[in-house]
Amino acid sequence: MTQPTADFPMVATPRREAIVARLLALPISYFGTLALLACAGLLRPNLLQPFLLLLILRQTAPLGVAVLGQSLCVRLLSIDLSYGGVAMAVSYIMTSGYLPLSEPALILICLLFGVAVGATNAFFIARLNASSVIVTLAMALILGGVVTAFSQLRAPGDAPAFLRYVGQVRIGILPIAVLVWCALLVPVAAFLRTSTFGRYVEAIGASPRAALASGIPYVRVVFLAHVLSSLFAVVSAFLILGFVGVGSLSIGADLALNSLAAVILGGVSFGSDRGGALGPSVAGFMLMFCFNLLTSFGLGEPGKQMAQGAIIALAAVAYAVRGGKQEK
């Protein structure tokens, strides 16, 4: 192989440029995470202790799972804002004692419930061509209203022992919740990369009209994506419930918006999937690490919200400036 020398700088320069270009094309979340880790290293080195990093990873797990579903929808030029309602309903089903069934039966009911919610969303979005923002928003309103009416704002009971075990216990040093997250992330990433379904998702995101004209089963793909998205929301709610230990009507309230922010920060935008499956997951960790860093600085909830808003806006603008315009 030709080695670049001082006499032949032309060989080295394009390769270096290509490397720089590839680095610059990486999602904002990678740079953001590195910057935050560096910032913590300088100002709050305690946060970089493995124990605390694993704790933050455990906090990220529910968001990471939700992000898998949201990124699937966003790639297909759709969106799922019903996560809050789904999480609220799952919390009520699992902790209220309204259904006197065994834990496995309750988990199965919640998963079936997720399929039903996803199928309903998908029916309106894919069959009736309704706006995904409105449909999933309406679904969140309906689910939230039903659960609130049933519970009359009374706090539900404790989370089932199995979910507490998954949410709180570690195997070695690794929290089980993180393992659950990875167990979903790796197959989903591999599936989207290698399967025909993944190619369909890419094609529909790039050009729905062209995909439709090419005979790609557009409706079926969007339908399946929304069902999967709701199922991921159910699993995410399980992890939050296990982590918190008790049911709550506010569980997962910010899941939809945070997952959307993570997806964008992770380089997946409406119709584009530059960040792959890993980018949004790293963005989920970045958001959680950022919240913890801000807490360590003594910033209260308002300061954290302001920082969160500023980060999302700057990342979205930076992404757009780099050529990944999001508006479709």
Added chain:
Amino acid sequence: MSAARPGLFGRSGLGVVSLGLPVVMFVLLAFGAQDFFSVENVTNVNNQITALAIVSLGQLLVALIGGMDISVGSAISLTSVILVSLGSWVAVPVALALGVAIGLTNGVGVALFGVHPLIMTLASMTFVQGLALLIRSGAGGTVPTVLVDLAQGHVFWLPAALYWCIAAIAFASLLLYGLRFGLRLFAIGSNAQSAALNGVRVAGPRLTCYVLCSLSGVVAGVYLTGRIAAGDPSMGQPFGLDSVTAVALGGVQLSGGVGSVLGATLGTITLGLITNGMNLLGVSPFFRGVLTGLLLLCAISLQRRKAIGI
């Protein structure tokens, strides 16, 4: 690109659902609720929907260009805390200036950088809500008397809320139907690329829409703060999504290019009648969300679009 199919009345989006829903609600309540026609109840409904009507008209402008502004609720909250934190003569101009700043930020992000409206306004919603909580953590404070009078008073035996509504509707109608600006919005919302090729400036009107929408939040915040005579940093939280719901019920297509002032107003009235009807009929207020969600699903099912998407 507009993905909308024209309704009964073309680009206004008015159709069976948007026109029929408030009528059906009205008839049902007229027969079902005894006190529905009482002066007190009608005044209550008017007071309750005024802020939402103002915000929905702002949301209409953004929806017409194919955008969405969910930060408008945070603008209401920020206005509310500003009004009780600063002197009466300074508070309103400061709130208006902040409204312009929020709108400009959204507009620049969406119109110039091409950030998706949902993402840009989500970011500004989070930031502005945090700012409101930073200024004041809980409800309370003293509202300038002049603002309380403007919101709660009566002029010629009619409640002030009615005048706020009429002024907002008149202003939105003037913008959309009396000026070239309105024509540009319909053109941009229908097909931005085609509009640009025909010499219509796209970025300017888009930016203006976001500024006007944020200003509608400020005006609604002034009214609401005066009405409840206290500041509240979480006052505006439901308005971001409620205004989207109201315009959707009014036949406004979120893909842009289709909508009307009448539709947005009817959507707001429908939401107001739902709340009022549930109060009068003694239905648990927790079911309001359920009913609103179901109505929303019914409404959009009957307003078919050509393409799947946001």
